[in-house]
Amino acid sequence: MGGYVEFYCPFCRYHEPELAIGHGSQARQYLALFKCDHCKTIGSAWVSEEGRIRCGNCYDTEITLLPDETQLCVCPRCGEQGSLSKKQGEWS
Numbered sequence: 001m002g003g004y005v006e007f008y009c010p011f012c013r014y015h016e017p018e019l020a021i022g023h024g025s026q027a028r029q030y031l032a033l034f035k036c037d038h039c040k041t042i043g044s045a046w047v048s049e050e051g052r053i054r055c056g057n058c059y060d061t062e063i064t065l066l067p068d069e070t071q072l073c074v075c076p077r078c079g080e081q082g083s084l085s086k087k088q089g090e091w092s
């Protein structure tokens with residue numbers, strides 16, 4: 001089962017309300033959180049079996065993976081500290 005997190009930056013109010021993470025029915029692939037400094041977003045994207053991941057927006061491969069349990073993350077928009085919090089709900 002996968003879950004959802006949201007990202008919110010109180011400084012610039014950048015908000016990603018629903019980012020899916022974790023394993024669904026696909027055993028070998030999973031959705032991981034990333035920060036992309038190229039298009040300045042926080043998102044989630046599929047990690048391939050080889051451990052490769054691309055930004056879901058600009059397809060850049062030079063992105064920073066964030067562990068599922070990350071709670072504080074530098075905002076890609078303004079550079080201040082934003083927060084990641086778990087949300088209710090599951091997906092599969």
Ligand SMILES: [Zn+2]
Pocket residue numbers: 009010011012013014075076077078079080082
């Ligand atoms: Zn910000």
Ligand SMILES: [Zn+2]
Pocket residue numbers: 036037038039040041055056057058059060
């Ligand atoms: Zn990007």
